[in-house]
Amino acid sequence: MVQTMSDPVRRATRIRRFPWPFTGDRYAYSANVEPAPGLRRTIVGEWGRTILDPDETYVAELAERRDILARDPSRHVELPHMRAASWDVLLWGLRELVGTDPAMTLDRQGDGYVWTNRRLGTCQAFRYGDDASLPMGPLMFLGSQIQEDIVLLDQREDRLWADAGCVTFASNWSMAFTAGMSFMEIHGPVPHDFADGAIPRAERFLMRLGAGQAYRRLNWTTTAGYRLDTALDSYADWGASRVRLADCDDFADVFHMRVEVQHLVRLPESGAILFLIRTYLLPLADILTVPEWRAQFASVLTHLPDDIIQYKGLAVLRPRLLAHLG
Amino acid sequence: MSAPAGDDLVLRVEQVVDVAPSIREFVLRPTEGEGLPSHVPGSHLVVACGDRRNAYSLTGEGHAPEAYRISVLHRPDGQGGSAWLHRVRPGHILRCGRPRDAFAPVATARHHLLIAGGIGITPFLSHLRAARRWGRRVSVLYAVAAGAPVPHHAELAALAGDGLRILRGRAAMQAAMDHALQTQVLGTHLYVCGPDGLMDSALALAQAHGWPEERCHAERFGGVDAAEGAPFTVRLHRTGRDIAVAADVSMLDALAAAGVEWPAMCRRGVCGECRMDAAGTILHRDLVLSPAERAAQSCLMPCVSRAEGVLSLDL
Structure with a gap:
């Protein structure tokens, strides 16, 4: 589903709440983690007050996820030993929603819960740990209530393993392909001498996270069109649009900055690491309305090393981008 | 939230x-x-x-x-x-403090063998509750002194059922462990908690019977907060000011309390943001610095690392 951003009010909101990824005029691949949540001001607005962000796109994005999962069930993967972690993340996520959005409540009596979500019109009673008490698995159910993509990492043998996930808005990767891989295997494609040691350091950091602790980081890349689903699984649907970016006429409207707000949480009961990915898209036309962002983006692009430029798929586009930003 | x-x-x-x-x-x-x-x-x-x-x-x-x-x-x-x-x-x-996890069951295990002695049964009570909730296969060997009452006996029996064996005296426990460690299904994980002697025997037997190290888990208390350690002094070289870093605070927090603002991000010794030049006997605890940088003793991450005696800063 390709959405348009024609409504000026929505457009202004989107710019104001966009998690702009640059703070200086250089970008280095690093662990860049910080405790979460925490309000972060940008030159035109703010983001990050809460871990989950059920914003004005909430209902539309969840409908899009439901359609993608119906079309391609492989976006949800769960190895059998992740059952406890899946229930753990469901409770964590629903509680987090309750603390974020007054339209949602969770009532408990022992192992019995009643979940009410007035934004979706959902009222669901379930019994903790009883798979038959939900209309779908607990991980899938949480995926139907939060916009964020969900990956669960099991910690064993001094490593992390991506053993479960419900991921419909992946940026150029595939949950089905990644399932069961170790943290190091997943990050194999990251260039620059294995990100100058940032990846192994990040894994050690995650393995030391204490129960309930939450951290976050930003990641950025680019997308052709307002398209959340750029998973490798659907490459046939979007690959060509990426190629057309090089010479399309409406470049500033089609080219989007794609920012992922990633949260890392040690789940309290299973001890699994939760990796949440929330995707925000902003067209170049909107970036051009903020002079500071325009200058920062130009400077970052100018200084990025060639292998990172290649990794982010910007080798062909850089001259065109710089011409717009300059 | x-x-x-x-x-x-x-x-x-x-x-x-x-x-x-x-x-x-x-x-x-x-x-x-x-x-x-x-x-x-x-x-x-x-x-x-x-x-x-x-x-x-x-x-x-x-x-x-x-x-x-x-x-x-x-x-x-x-x-x-x-x-x-x-x-x-x-x-x-x-x-x-908040609960800390250092002795968790391994989710992929095909079977969990719990070996306990005396008060060492305590971490296994929560293991057994979770095993029952999630349908994990588990058995317990529990050594209790001859004639002594079994702590938490009713609870253990209810949670572990036929999987519980109470062993009286050292010889009986040794024989039971020896047998159990030779007859587990492949993919079993071993968890041991109890007096040092019992833990050492169990782990030595497991090793002798060819158990991979990754499948043997032992609970020994004694962890401390990453930022805690012996007190030391930070000397601000330019002003000649001394700041005491108490045993239970990080150097970063001690500096902040003394009005010295310093950039920091993760506060866990991983991001490298708070890197600080310093001279003295540094006790590195971060995950950022290379072995060569550590050996040089010229910089540290004050969010987790500490020093002995007096640490001098160019501030």
Whole structure:
């Protein structure tokens, strides 16, 4: 589903709440983690007050996820030993929603819960740990209530393993392909001498996270069109649009900055690491309305090393981008 | 919403129960609000006992518990923490850390073999509760002194059923362990908690019978906060000012308290943001610096690393 951003009010909101990824005029691949949540001001607005962000796109994005999962069930993967972690993340996520959005409540009596979500019109009673008490698995159910993509990492043998996930808005990767891989295997494609040691350091950091602790980081890349689903699984649907970016006429409207707000949480009961990915898209036309962002983006692009430029798929586009930003 | 991690819990002793001679169970509830953080099986609680901080396994339900339970063995020859707790009565307020997880069951295990001696049974009570909830296969060998009552016997029997074996005396336990460690299904994980002698025997037997190290897990208490350590002094070279870093605060926090602002991000020794040039005997604890940088003793991450004696900064 390709959405348009024609409504000026929505457009202004989107710019104001966009998690702009640059703070200086250089970008280095690093662990860049910080405790979460925490309000972060940008030159035109703010983001990050809460871990989950059920914003004005909430209902539309969840409908899009439901359609993608119906079309391609492989976006949800769960190895059998992740059952406890899946229930753990469901409770964590629903509680987090309750603390974020007054339209949602969770009532408990022992192992019995009643979940009410007035934004979706959902009222669901379930019994903790009883798979038959939900209309779908607990991980899938949480995926139907939060916009964020969900990956669960099991910690064993001094490593992390991506053993479960419900991921419909992946940026150029595939949950089905990644399932069961170790943290190091997943990050194999990251260039620059294995990100100058940032990846192994990040894994050690995650393995030391204490129960309930939450951290976050930003990641950025680019997308052709307002398209959340750029998973490798659907490459046939979007690959060509990426190629057309090089010479399309409406470049500033089609080219989007794609920012992922990633949260890392040690789940309290299973001890699994939760990796949440929330995707925000902003067209170049909107970036051009903020002079500071325009200058920062130009400077970052100018200084990025060639292998990172290649990794982010910007080798062909850089001259065109710089011409717009300059 | 996620509670800020690291904050202490303030708990009221609701009940004190003698579960065996010299072993007292404490039921702890929050002084404010309802419900306590869930915890991973095998987690422990660090409890402030007078001027000591002791770690005790959480023995109750791990899912959204309304109360925490710990069982404390009175050690007359210990350092006073257990004796202090044994004088505590219902109504007393205890300051505790948040549950910490260092002895969790491995989710991929095909079977879990739990070996305990004496008070070492405590972390396995939460293992057994979780095993029952999630349908994990588990068996227990529990060594108890001849003639002594079995702590938590009814609870253990209810949770472990046929999987529970009580062994009386060292020889019986040794034989049972030897047999068990040769007859487990492939993919079994071993967990050991108890007196040092029992733990050493179990692990030596496992090794002798060819158990891979990654499948053997032992609980030995004694972890400390990454930022804690012996007190030292930071000397600001340019102003000649001395700032004391107490045992239980990080150097970064001590500097902030003294009005010295310094950029920091993760506060866990991983991001490298707070890197600081310094001269002195540095005790590195970060995950950022290379071995060569550590050896040079010329910079540190003050969020987790510390120093001996006086550390000089060019500030």
